[in-house]
Amino acid sequence: xxxxxxxxxxxxxxxxxxxVGFSEFPHLxxxxxxxxxxxxxxxxVGNLGIIVIIRINPKIQTPMYFFxxxxxxxxxxxxxxxxxxxxxxLVVEDRTxxxxxxxxxxxxICMFVITEMFMLAVMAYDRFVALLYTVVMSHKLCAFLxxxxxxxxxxxxxxxxHSLVQLSYCGSxxxxxxxxxxxxxxxxxxxxxxFSQMAYLAISIFxxxxxxxxxxxxxxxxxxxxxxxxxxxxxxxxxxxxxxxxTAINIFHGIILLLYCVPHSRNSWILVKVMIALYTVMIxxxxxxxxxxxxxxxxxxxxxxxxxxxxxxxx
Numbered sequence: 001x002x003x004x005x006x007x008x009x010x011x012x013x014x015x016x017x018x019x020v021g022f023s024e025f026p027h028l029x030x031x032x033x034x035x036x037x038x039x040x041x042x043x044x045v046g047n048l049g050i051i052v053i054i055r056i057n058p059k060i061q062t063p064m065y066f067f068x069x070x071x072x073x074x075x076x077x078x079x080x081x082x083x084x085x086x087x088x089x090l091v092v093e094d095r096t097x098x099x100x101x102x103x104x105x106x107x108x109i110c111m112f113v114i115t116e117m118f119m120l121a122v123m124a125y126d127r128f129v130a131l132l133y134t135v136v137m138s139h140k141l142c143a144f145l146x147x148x149x150x151x152x153x154x155x156x157x158x159x160x161x162h163s164l165v166q167l168s169y170c171g172s173x174x175x176x177x178x179x180x181x182x183x184x185x186x187x188x189x190x191x192x193x194x195f196s197q198m199a200y201l202a203i204s205i206f207x208x209x210x211x212x213x214x215x216x217x218x219x220x221x222x223x224x225x226x227x228x229x230x231x232x233x234x235x236x237x238x239x240x241x242x243x244x245x246x247t248a249i250n251i252f253h254g255i256i257l258l259l260y261c262v263p264h265s266r267n268s269w270i271l272v273k274v275m276i277a278l279y280t281v282m283i284x285x286x287x288x289x290x291x292x293x294x295x296x297x298x299x300x301x302x303x304x305x306x307x308x309x310x311x312x313x314x315x
Contacts, residue, residue, distance in 0.1 A: 016096050017169075017188070021089040021178040022273070033090040036277075039285050040083045046288030047072035057301040063137040064130065067123045070146055071248075074119060075284035078112035081105055082280040086178045099169075102180040107161040109179070109280065114207050115153030117256075120249050121211040122149060124218040127242050131225045156203045163196035181276055208256065215249060247290050255279050 022032060050072045054065045085105065089095045097105070122145045129137055160182070170190040177184035182200055186193050222242060255278055 016098055017102050017173050017175045017180070019085075019089050019095045019097060019178055020174060020176045021086070021095060023089075023095070024270075029090050033087060036083060036087055036090070036281055039281050040079060040087070043079050043083075043281075043285040043288070044076060046285060047076045050288050053301045060301070063126050063142050064123070066142050067119060067126055067146070071116065071119050071123070072288060074112050074116040075287050078109055078116065079280060079284035081109045081112065082179045082276075086277075086281070089178060097180065102185065103161055103165055106164065106180040106182065106185060107157055110157035110160065110182070111153045113153075113279075114156055114203075115149045116252070117207060117211045118149040118152060118214075119146070120245070120252060121214040121218075122146070123245055124215040124249070127245060128218040128221050128225075131222055152207075156207060160196065160200050160203060163199050167191045167193055167196065177273060177276070179276070179280070181272075183272065208253070212253065219246075248287055251286060252283060255283070 022028060051069050054060055054069045082105070085097070125145075126137060164182075164185055167186075167189045168191040169188055173188060175184045175188060186197065219242070255275060258275060
């Protein structure tokens with residue numbers, strides 16, 4: 001059932017984990033499969049739709065939409081890392097995942113999450129810059145900020161993934177989760193994981209604190225600028241451009257902070273799994289709905305696209 005081969009360095013070179021998933025609720029397997037499949041389909045269609053809309057409309061080739069297209073790309077990526085495996089273990093009896101596959105999944109999900117964390121912070125900074133009117137972000141600066149978020153996300157979790165690979169894993173290899181999440185992996189390690197846990201905690205706290213500080217500082221300046229605006233029209237416009245972004249930030253960081261507060265005991269594992277499901281499945285589908293429903297430019301471009309397609313078919 002579980003295969004372990006250790007080399008002289010006391011590392012697991014071959015290992016198969018078994019994902020429990022939501023198997024403790026067999027009557028919910030089919031409904032959960034249909035629910036997650038629907039959400040995942042909407043996630044792909046919604047985020048790809050936003051990327052296409054931004055590409056085809058020359059009027060919205062601005063830094064805000066440049067960052068939004070990357071946010072949609074990240075939503076597609078980190079949803080696609082977890083959800084297909086979750087859908088698989090809901091319908092098949094074989095719930096195994098290889099050691100290499102598990103570490104790869106962990107690396108990418110964490111990289112995309114921490115990258116999105118800083119992408120939201122960059123978007124907050126962009127909203128602040130946009131209100132200054134006299135300052136415009138150059139394409140080079142936008143590209144530099146985006147490249148920085150991807151680099152930092154990859155570097156952080158390359159370190160953590162490397163620390164997990166160095167550990168030994170023994171016992172049944174039964175992982176009480178539907179994916180390779182950090183707390184689930186570390187719970188089945190039989191070697192000293194203090195360095196890995198310290199590195200994970202330090203990187204998580206530092207990244208969360210930095211992204212929140214950048215966001216908070218940007219919005220403090222935004223509030224100061226908005227208060228000094230003489231016209232109510234400018235005030236309304238400023239708040240309308242920030243509402244969608246604030247909603248995304250509240251949902252994203254709210255679930256992260258709640259997850260940190262949940263003790264990883266046996267009784268709380270079901271809560272952890274539900275919150276991780278919300279984090280990896282629900283957030284990617286909420287962002288396109290949030291930005292498309294509240295964004296006048298996106299709705300107008302979508303309306304024109306649909307009308308042009310209907311007109312071409314009628315002709």
